[in-house]
Amino acid sequence: MTERETIARWVSLGARVLDLGCGDGALLKHLWQTRQAPGYGVEIDDAKVLECIRNDVNVLQMDLEDGLSVFQDGSFECVILSETLQAIHRQEPLLREMLRVGREAIVSFPNFGYWRARIQIALGGHMPVSKELPYQWYDTPNVHHCTLVDFEALCAKLGLRVLERVVLRDGNPVAVMPNLLGSLAIYRVSA
């Protein structure tokens, strides 16, 4: 099972979605095709914005760090932050904003507690580099890595309810010791 399939399963038919850091718009296009879910993407990168337009996806070129003030309270059923959390400077206000404009949020991120990451630091003595984290420490867009434990602690601090969690490794769900054995975490949360 892929991240995209997991997210699509959590998006109800016809739901209005907002995809933050939407890249080339492939997820939004998928959600439109499979769930008839209309929505908007937010993306800052020029090349990715152009890809969204090519893909006929609604895209708004804006910086997530500036907040979501163009969106009204409760205007989306679902706000998605797919593998973008770790590249945001201020997670707390963004998560609050996501649940101001949306009824639910879906957040996915590479799990820094994955055993390969731990080994690379503990034994290799260097920052982890992997399929999910393909960057060297000096040229990464990622600024705030976290583990499942860390994210759930942040949710608790912000008073967010975790409705569902799927942890994946190589496209397979990880049920046992997910914080050690899972490389990608996907959460569905509400306020």
Place this chain on the structure above:
Amino acid sequence: MIVTPQKVRFAEPLSLSSGAVLPEFEIAYETYGELNAARSNAVLVCHALNASHHVAGTYANDPGNLGWWDNMVGPGKPLDTNRFFVIGNNYIGSCFGSTGPTSINPASGKPWGADFPVVTVEDWVAAQARLADHLGIERFAAVMGGSLGAMQALQWSLSFPARVRNSIVIAATPRLSAQNIAFNEVARQAIMTDPDFHGGHYYEKGVLPVRGLRIARMIGHITYLSDDAMMEKFGRVLRRVTPGFDFNVDFEIESYLRHQGDKFSSYFDANTYLRITKALDYYDPAAAYGGDLSAAFARAQADFLVVSFTSDWRFSSARSREIVRALLDNRRVLSYLEIDAPQGHDAFLLDDARYFGALRAYFGNIAL
């Protein structure tokens, strides 16, 4: 691409926002490409302050006269005339062919001059709708414009919601700020205090208020460029070897503004300039809804592409985001581009790979 300007006369009176009535009027226009059998590929291009219906191509008898948006519109261009039937039009009140202050007032047999009514963006759109009827176009694939042209593209989606499939709104604002109006007022004062203005009846005196028009254009030009672009282009470079300690041209920017003012005042009409700046000042679709722009856009049915440029301080990106917010509130199909271009307001006329690439892709996705 060789093009031919055309004109159409409308004998039916046009009621204007001011309450005045134009008993009859003409619109100058050009077309590029072919209208398809389904009449579904028409795109209306609206111009800004000083441009005209001559959007693209050149004239057989004037090969150097290139249309003002020729980089955007033409065969193989972002707005591809191999696929779309594109219409450039000159709005009423202008001085390039459509009925305006320099036209003959049928009541007096003399040029309208100061008696030509003040027209609004809404009036322009109403007149353009007559042109669309004349050309047999029930519904435009897109209406597109930059700056003041963008206001027309917005207004089309409000005046005739069912007649616009896509509204392409570039370097726009939903209403002028006090500062925008202030610049316009300085420009108008420059014209109206010119001794050759004669209350707008200068045609019959055989003079033109070129000094006022020249200053008006210089003021306008300052607002079209960003501080950085102006510094980059002109810096503090001197036109002479050492400062003259007099009031002739010292700096390159002075020379540039004088040149722009001279050029503009040689072909533009002062009465038109006054009216266009008023049309800008008055435009405010939210006004009828207590300032609520979202309520104003409730009747829009079009899909929207909104584009702003980060260095544009005349109509800043924040103003475009007001439009975006109103469209989001109404759940319109919408994309918004905020292009990090350095040139200021004028960036909407310049080729930029991101901007032109997006327009090309957007037009490419419009089904015909």
